[in-house]
Amino acid sequence: MKKFVKIIASTLLVGALLTGCASGGAGKTGEGNGSFEPKREVEFVVPSSAGGGSDLNARIISEIAFKEGFTPKNFMVTNMPGGSGGVAFADVYSKKGNNETLMILHNGQIMSTIVNESPVTSDMLTYLPVVAFDNLLIVTRADSEYQDIEALLEAAKTPDKVKVGGSQRGNTDHLAFELMNKYAEVEASYVQFDGSGDVLGALLGGHIDAAICNPSDTLGQVQAGEVIPLAVFSQERIGKEFEDAPTFAELGYEGIEIDAVRAIAGPPEMSAEAIAFYDEVIRKVTETDQWKNEYLEPNNLEGVYMTSAEAKEFFEKEIEKYKEIFTEVGVIK
Amino acid sequence: MGNVQLLLEGIGTALSFQNLIAAFAGAIMGLIVGAMPGIGSLAGVALLLPLTFKMNPTTAIIMLAALYYSNMYGGSFSAILLNIPGDSPAIMTSLDGYPMSRKGEAGKALFTASVSSFIGGTIGIIMLTFIGPLAAKWGLSFGPAELTWLIVLALTSIGWLIGDKPAAGLLATALGMMIATVGFDKALGQPRFAFGNVNLFSGVAFIPLVIGMFGFGQVIDMVVNRDNYASVSSKKLSIKESIVNKDEAKRIAPVAVRSGLLGTFIGILPGAGATMGAFLSYVTEKKIGKNKDQMGKGAVEGVAAAEAANNGAAMGAFAPLLSLGIPGSGTSAVLLGGLMMWGLQPGPLLFKNNPDFVWGLIGSMYIGNIICLIIAILSIPILMKVVTVPSSLMVPLISSICIIGTYSVNNSMFDVYLMIGAGVLAYLMSLADIPAAPLLLSFVLTPMLEMYIRQSFDISGGSLGVFIQSPISKVLCTLIILFSVTPILLKIFNKKPPVDMSEMDA
Amino acid sequence: MKKGVSVGFILAGVYWIVMSFSYGLWVMNGPGGGFMPLIGGILAVIFGIAVLIEAIKEGTSPSFDFKVLIPVGALLAVIILSKLIGLILSIAVYLFIWLKFYEKESTKLTILVTILCPLACYLIFVMWLKAPLPRGILGIL
Structure with missing residues (x-):
């Protein structure tokens, strides 16, 4: 028994040593940032599990903010997946007035919490800066019978003939699909998958006709010529491999415009000084090279910065738009 | 053949000092993470990802990949020693592994698990090397309709696991289905059976359920039925004692190879992973294996089938990831993100544009697999000591691991309450002689089934035709009919009156 | 206790069946939210009854400790x-x-x-x- 204990103890010591090496990372003390500064580690809540887009977003913000000394106290990432954002929203909401809690806010979850009638919706929290747009586009496989968007839309006029896949329900992919159906006046059907990997798999396997996803999801396949981009849902064409895909506006369709939006949020009743502090920190983060080179670039994101006040206005408008169309389509009752 | 040469070059890259250390580090971390119930490879990989930014891409992903597949080796440890599967693929391992442990054969079980994992993993890597891209493409032809049949096949097979008391086992299956329907439905996005609690909106999480039913359920059993747990005597258990004898080795080998192949194929399919692989090959073994009666009571074949398959599937999952840029599971999605961070674009062009990277990775898998095997076997003497810990000590220790392991997954205390509830549920079920494994299996399979049926109908616009359209669907359908109908037919035919011997002599 | 447990599960099955109707059985050309719960509930009731019968035949069973x-x-x-x-x-x-x-x-x-x-x-x-x-x-x- 004693020997067993000794073995465990020594293993732990080794583990601790390895850990010590791994968790290194000295942080410089921050410069005074006006009247507010976090007094302890800031909890940075991520409403999805480790490894996803939101998680990466939070981790890189934390890393840059601390490394560059923008904040005197580290941002600690905490994953709280569940309820399509519902659990995380509820948790952050319960921390009213707490100035040391942040949350990643993704417009997809803003929508899903409304659609799912979660007890806490984003308007009950404090909006903080918007940091990036992730474009959405619709693609098909190279040997599809629809080689451009017009052909697809033409076929989609026949109800249920064209199957378009997207990830999740009540989310940005779904919204993009409904916008297309409404304003291009077609009747395609939506097939819902659990993630962009599954959607693309189904597309390449010939089970669906088109797919809605983000550029980073399909860059590899587009480069290899297996997938062709048909059209983009953003305001302007996306560069690089996706240059040839027109925007819906170019083709004459008004209103088919939506981006996935990445932002930050905080608990209700955060102090004005705290909000100003985070506005500053995040602005500085988005201006660093590391942000651009290690996050925006490889993930094909469009860098954007809106202060918390601007973000609030932006989201309030967006939510109205989303609610309208989802109610029309019956997703919201 | 071009591939072989590339492979050899890849192995050369993998043997560089830096990459060897990376593989080694990944393997150790994965073994530990896999052995601990709760945290799985997903969290491990995601957490290590930022640390690897400073390394060069090949080294980094060698380490992460090693963590991923060594997780399958580690998962068997807690399943065999504590009856707490570290993750869902390990459930099948615990079915035979834990009984073996109780019989004093923990060392043999661990050895079998490690060797089978190695065989399965190696088969997976070989297939990945030579027909990876092809297999991945073939895997794509499994769409929602085909996957529906695959899951139905799996669900009907649960019945085979049950043996003497079919009603109880089927009740457990039904309960698993019911629990699985808690949470959002895919069609309308409405929360079901959530009683207004946000935490239940996305349903009951798997980890609290499995840790609760197996781990905490075990604790409850130990407290209530103390006398059954006289601790296994601490004979001098050494590595020598754990090595299986020739007879057992002969039984293990074909099972491991068969399961490795099956597991790899299932891993290649989008939407099916190590759990399905382990399950289907265990069930196959139970149907056609030589020692089927002993399975479930502590037969090496059971452990071999489950472990070879789950490692094969882990390797198989790399095929669609590398050659098509499509992640098959949460963990591979993280790896995908990592690849993009380093500027590598997974997809059909990866093999062309970055051959040294891809083959370096594949080369290191062979080596990593060997490293895992060696470390696993060397750890056996230490691991076996766990069995000698008296139950009085085990109870509080396992309880602590249950709480922390459950909490750490989603940072949710609610999950911990669920876990405790699941343990009580397991106790109630044991009072009624209802087995727990079918519940967990149907719990994992039902959401997939729901989603695939939904998608199939979305695609077909409501017609049933989609289910028998493709050749794959037809084959799977036939298999299902064969497997369900055969036992019934056998029963009928066995009712023929016995041949009257006296008639024959005349 | 076996009887009690099986009765409990039968009741749970009934609850699931009842709720499944409010979740919609067939929606937009495909199974709705109530489809699986209905199947699960029905199976639970059927097999719950089977186990209950077994329990009654057996007589005694370990009681709740x-x-x-x-x-x-x-x-x-x-x-x-x-x-x-x-x-x-x-x-x-x-x-x-x-x-x-x-x-x-x-x-x-x-x-x-x-x-x-x-x-x-x-x-x-x-x-x-x-x-x-x-x-x-x-x-x-």
């Missing part, structure tokens, strides 16, 4: 305590009390485990895996 409440109560206490002093410390407290008073182990062993186990958990989960464990109001650990 209230000892169950001991580990359950202990863990619930740990959770409540953790809100005050954090999870790691409350586990240490639990280990100490359990080993010393319930299992009546020697003081030496108790202290050894009380220190090593939480330490191990701290090192592995908090330091290495960076999984934040509850710190409690007092903010320690």
Whole structure:
């Protein structure tokens, strides 16, 4: 028994040593940032599990903010997946007035919490800066019978003939699909998958006709010529491999415009000084090279910065738009 | 053949000092993470990802990949020693592994698990090397309709696991289905059976359920039925004692190879992973294996089938990831993100544009697999000591691991309450002689089934035709009919009156 | 107890069946939210009845042992305590009390485990895996 204990103890010591090496990372003390500064580690809540887009977003913000000394106290990432954002929203909401809690806010979850009638919706929290747009586009496989968007839309006029896949329900992919159906006046059907990997798999396997996803999801396949981009849902064409895909506006369709939006949020009743502090920190983060080179670039994101006040206005408008169309389509009752 | 040469070059890259250390580090971390119930490879990989930014891409992903597949080796440890599967693929391992442990054969079980994992993993890597891209493409032809049949096949097979008391086992299956329907439905996005609690909106999480039913359920059993747990005597258990004898080795080998192949194929399919692989090959073994009666009571074949398959599937999952840029599971999605961070674009062009990277990775898998095997076997003497810990000590220790392991997954205390509830549920079920494994299996399979049926109908616009359209669907359908109908037919035919011997002599 | 348990499951099955109708059985050309619950509920009722019949035929079965409440109560206490002093410390407290008073182990062993186990958990989960464990109001650990 004693020997067993000794073995465990020594293993732990080794583990601790390895850990010590791994968790290194000295942080410089921050410069005074006006009247507010976090007094302890800031909890940075991520409403999805480790490894996803939101998680990466939070981790890189934390890393840059601390490394560059923008904040005197580290941002600690905490994953709280569940309820399509519902659990995380509820948790952050319960921390009213707490100035040391942040949350990643993704417009997809803003929508899903409304659609799912979660007890806490984003308007009950404090909006903080918007940091990036992730474009959405619709693609098909190279040997599809629809080689451009017009052909697809033409076929989609026949109800249920064209199957378009997207990830999740009540989310940005779904919204993009409904916008297309409404304003291009077609009747395609939506097939819902659990993630962009599954959607693309189904597309390449010939089970669906088109797919809605983000550029980073399909860059590899587009480069290899297996997938062709048909059209983009953003305001302007996306560069690089996706240059040839027109925007819906170019083709004459008004209103088919939506981006996935990445932002930050905080608990209700955060102090004005705290909000100003985070506005500053995040602005500085988005201006660093590391942000651009290690996050925006490889993930094909469009860098954007809106202060918390601007973000609030932006989201309030967006939510109205989303609610309208989802109610029309019956997703919201 | 071009591939072989590339492979050899890849192995050369993998043997560089830096990459060897990376593989080694990944393997150790994965073994530990896999052995601990709760945290799985997903969290491990995601957490290590930022640390690897400073390394060069090949080294980094060698380490992460090693963590991923060594997780399958580690998962068997807690399943065999504590009856707490570290993750869902390990459930099948615990079915035979834990009984073996109780019989004093923990060392043999661990050895079998490690060797089978190695065989399965190696088969997976070989297939990945030579027909990876092809297999991945073939895997794509499994769409929602085909996957529906695959899951139905799996669900009907649960019945085979049950043996003497079919009603109880089927009740457990039904309960698993019911629990699985808690949470959002895919069609309308409405929360079901959530009683207004946000935490239940996305349903009951798997980890609290499995840790609760197996781990905490075990604790409850130990407290209530103390006398059954006289601790296994601490004979001098050494590595020598754990090595299986020739007879057992002969039984293990074909099972491991068969399961490795099956597991790899299932891993290649989008939407099916190590759990399905382990399950289907265990069930196959139970149907056609030589020692089927002993399975479930502590037969090496059971452990071999489950472990070879789950490692094969882990390797198989790399095929669609590398050659098509499509992640098959949460963990591979993280790896995908990592690849993009380093500027590598997974997809059909990866093999062309970055051959040294891809083959370096594949080369290191062979080596990593060997490293895992060696470390696993060397750890056996230490691991076996766990069995000698008296139950009085085990109870509080396992309880602590249950709480922390459950909490750490989603940072949710609610999950911990669920876990405790699941343990009580397991106790109630044991009072009624209802087995727990079918519940967990149907719990994992039902959401997939729901989603695939939904998608199939979305695609077909409501017609049933989609289910028998493709050749794959037809084959799977036939298999299902064969497997369900055969036992019934056998029963009928066995009712023929016995041949009257006296008639024959005349 | 087997009869009681099977009756419980039958009732659960009935509840599931009833609720499944409100979730919609067939929606937009495909199965709605109530489809699976209905199947699960029906199967539970059918097999629950089968098990109940078995139970009635068998006669006796092990009864509910209230000892169950001991580990359950202990863990619930740990959770409540953790809100005050954090999870790691409350586990240490639990280990100490359990080993010393319930299992009546020697003081030496108790202290050894009380220190090593939480330490191990701290090192592995908090330091290495960076999984934040509850710190409690007092903010320690």
